[in-house]
Amino acid sequence: MTSDTSASHQPVASTSYLPPRKYILSKAHLAAFQRSRTHKEVVNFIEELNDAVVGKKLTEAGEGSERTKPIMGILDTILDIAKSTPPVDNKLSRFGNPAFKDFYDKVGEASTRLHSRIGGLPAEAIPEIEVYFQESWGNKQRVDYGSGMEFNFLCWLLCLTKLGIFTKDDYEYLVLGLFWRYIEVMRYLQSTYWLEPAGSHGVWGLDDYHFLPFLWGAGQLKDHKHLRPKAIHDPEILDAFGKDYMYLSCISFINSIKTASLRWHSPMLDDISAVKTWAKVNEGMKKMYIAEVLGKLPVMQHALFGSILPFPTPEEDPILKAALEEEGTGEVGQVDEHGHIHVKGEPGWTMDCCGIPVPSAFAAAQDGASPPIGSVAFTARSGIKPIPFD
Template identity: 80%
Template sequence: MNSEVSSAEQPVASTSYITPTKYVLSKSHLAAFQRSQTHRDVITFIDGLNDAVEGKRLTQVREGSERTKPILGILESILEIAKSIPAVDNKLSRFGNPAFKIFYDKVGESSGDLHSRISGLPFEAIPEVEVYFKESWGNKQRVDYGSGMELNFLCWLLCLTKLSVFTEEDYEFLVLGVFWRYIEVMRYLQSTYWLEPAGSHGVWGLDDYHFLPFLWGSGQLKDHKHLRPKAIHDPEILEAFSKDYMYLSCISFINSIKTASLRWHSPMLDDISVVKSWAKVNEGMKKMYKAEVLGKLPVMQHALFGSILPFPTPDQDPELKKALEEEEVAQPDSHGHIHVKGETGWTMDCCGIPVPSAFAAAQDGATSNVGNPNFTGRSGIKPIPFD
């Protein structure tokens, strides 16, 4: 590990914690975020976690440290909350189950106590940090989940790292232990409450909900001596190695609930499979995340900024100040979304058009292999070059 402390790990000097709020309301705000230290910190954190899991298997993950064990306990508590709140009878709808709203409120009520378990977390920082945590599980009003919620979980881990709860020594376990357990809990929530994909495009053609398992999953496989990206089409390889690698596990879950071929329901994953090396896939995933998640207004308009992950003020960013004087800032609609002219593909369908859960379709008999929760993909997304 690098002995120098990265900017993503720099401890927060100020004790003036504030409740995170939304700042990205226009293209100028988005551009300001992309120029900000917070953007650099998020990218640095993602890269550091990616490097930490290179060549590492899920089945070989070491036991977490005393710093990370409480986090696993918190995730188990979230799962127990979900198990205590079963889905209501909602057979007439293949969209989000109303019981999720009860779950969401229960998580909010329990959040303070859950965060009090985290050793080294300043008590006065909890109101700021817990906002990212509570927003990691989905949207209460829309009963949906997408890459923005996954980003909140990443920001929660980043905040805890900046507060010195974690060190770089924990990075491997944060991905293979903590983050992967979060994915497993989210699978339970998605399959139990039939969470809708956030936005009618799902998450950029990878699957309906997640992005980071593919990014870090390709990082795990980066220098594998035998497995190649085309291996995702080999059922025997998936059966043998999906327990070891996040990327292959995600493909297995997609196959477990979706009929037809990967080409039909997950065209971007199918396209990526022809890339010659996992190293190129990994670099492509990083570029794609930066461009299509951190660089897209429909996602980043829901991002939260506080004192730990601050948003630049107009005085700190002269370009932002000048742009805001010339630009009309759009106002959120009843769904909490903003719409900007020229955002191709999103002006009409970024919200307000429900997308039924793939789990609901499976349990309704539309697809097979209902036993496993999983991810799905959508067509019509512009691919990003991986070569």
């Protein structure tokens, strides 16, 4: 298959595929990732996809190309699997539904067969890229979901791009078609299985679960002649334009499951609405994603690296090699029962990384429990610095 992918997305040699695994065990590893070619590729991919949807509407996504249609079929199959795996009676708990574990296993069982539908995908590459795919739907043990799982879906798309499955002509549809379908499937999973927000305060993002639809959603609106960020407070505008723009659709979704005002349950989104232009919101979102998702150890310690998205070796990164030699193994700390690495000497690390389980907003909404959704104020997370949007 021919591909017009850029030099940063060149296909990987078929003899080099490796099952991806975790590499980021410490601050030194995180810093090495931030210096790496893979980090640059991820950021470039996000920006290229963002540029592809400026001024584009969800309703104008079209049917996609012959390259993207199998991927849409795969996402539809995931939804079918979820619909055939109903939640169990779990009325006594507002936390994650155990049926999600059955759904997760079914996805794993179907994964190789689903990937075999993708034309031009080398069979020997499937064991590597399907790991990102399987990890995109949530965590089986914790029955939760956060920006780290969303990041895995991004990595899956990037791997397929690097393997030559997509061309730049597909970038608009990757966001408005495939990624948005992924969000729709995830909303079904979140509401059906009451997935808990990952981490003690939800994802290191903007709502309980997601970040990228706000980033690319702001990109869609970047050059809009009439709509302004403050429009998110106007119900009529949300109703009229939510079907066209991801950002507005996400705001409507939040409003549909949370009571009280946006200021109370989503103060960061409320603050951003005061920015004068969507262009500034879009740029701020990019900076924030790099800082608060790609730059946070609690998220990136779960990132996976193989041959397509490699992690730098100490030999390739002398700074990493020197840091590891100087700090030894003491910096790594212990892995808990949830798979989290707790670094010694990190103030507030345990609370920010794991904390206490957070019940699903969907569970609270259906339960009608007191206090209502949105009545618990946002709690500042240590180590997060506000990103200037204006």
